Amino acid sequence: MANFTGIECPVCKEKFQMADDVVVCPICGTPHHRECYQKIGRCAFEENHGDGYQWERPYAADQGSASQAGAEESGETVPCPQCGTVNPKDALFCVKCGYNLHAQEQQQNAANYAGMYQAVSPLGGVHPDADIDGVPAAEVAAYVRENSHFYLPRFKALADKTRSVCWSWSACLFHFVYFFYRKMYLLGALLMAVYCACLAPSFIIAGQYVQYMYTAAADATTLFSLDPTSSLSIWFNVSRIVAFGLSILLGMFGTRIYKFCAIRRIKKVKELAKKSGHADVKGLLSQVGGVSRVILVIVLGLFFLSYMGTSFFMALNMFG
Structure with missing residues (x-):
């Protein structure tokens, strides 16, 4: 399940906590407190659905700023190749756009892994002691x-x-x-x-x-x-x-x-x-x-x- 901790509910304007019951709009993906969603009976951005609106995860100011500041101080940062946001070196995904920061590395590893099998064994699959x-x-x-x-x-x-x-x-x-x-x-x-x-x-x-x-x-x-x-x-x-x-x-x-x-x-x-x-x-x-x-x-x-x-x-x- 997606983690929305620290993101603001569009209805009550309170940030989601770890224990909160969160529901997501099936059309645009906006997260709400279940209580808030049931209270208004619709998505907070229903009027924008006709324009093709899709919710995007906002930059987590508290979490992102703190981790980003610490990373910048230590010099261990990874820039997102998609949006340019500076992320901590150990981050798997961009804190702003969610891009996989290690996609290129994984592709390179896959290419190297495949390349190992392109080299022909001189034994042709026969055991050396056969x-x-x-x-x-x-x-x-x-x-x-x-x-x-x-x-x-x-x-x-x-x-x-x-x-x-x-x-x-x-x-x-x-x-x-x-x-x-x-x-x-x-x-x-x-x-x-x-x-x-x-x-x-x-x-x-x-x-x-x-x-x-x-x-x-x-x-x-x-x-x-x-x-x-x-x-x-x-x-x-x-x-x-x-x-x-x-x-x-x-x-x-x-x-x-x-x-x-x-x-x-x-x-x-x-x-x-x-x-x-x-x-x-x-x-x-x-x-x-x-x-x-x-x-x-x-x-x-x-x-x-x-x-x-x-x-x-x-x-x-x-x-x-």
Whole structure:
């Protein structure tokens, strides 16, 4: 219930006391002694209701002046951002207009509180001591580093056998590039060789088409009339199927492969650290793991140069 202590009754002009029975006009909100309201049978400001009059709490001279004076003397005051009235520092609301003096602070605290959850946990919600194939999750996160919040829940699910497949678009779309990036160099090299082998029929067929066009000025019918039963055509179709199937398999099992390689390497690093007396195991795992952007750039550069070089030499053989 609102506290009207110290405010003047508009009928009897006496100030409300703590024990007084106070009623409020349902239209304008003006407080009255119940006795006074019943005595006149209406609100003291009934004639102003038609003008949209609404009662406002007056500045509490006794209470406000005393507390304001004391606050000003001690230097502990808070100005109301709405009406400018000086209030005691410990006041929750303005003594004049009732504005929440701590509204901005509460909004800032709410923003800071929400901001704490915007930072992504490197463990992705997995407990630091959770077991992932014999390795604590915190050590796995130290090894994975980039996007560990993505991988750890999936590693944990695969380790607990709650999921058999965790789809990886990175492995599906980028093939060997993904494995080089994640420092699985041997597997990356093997997949790169398979990918290049799948490209070979395309190079040969493209070369034949260009040669047909150059030597015989073939029309569109001749250009696309490669015998589908020829060994080259079969090789071309098989290579496309292999490349597509490999993409699907890598998408399905890329995360599992990465988990297997990561766990195996973490255990080797921990064993070596134990033998050598290296104390900072997580720091060592962070150095050994993570990603390799330098190797990624080198591999892509070599692949591009190989592609361009092969195209160039094929052109020389055809037209030279």
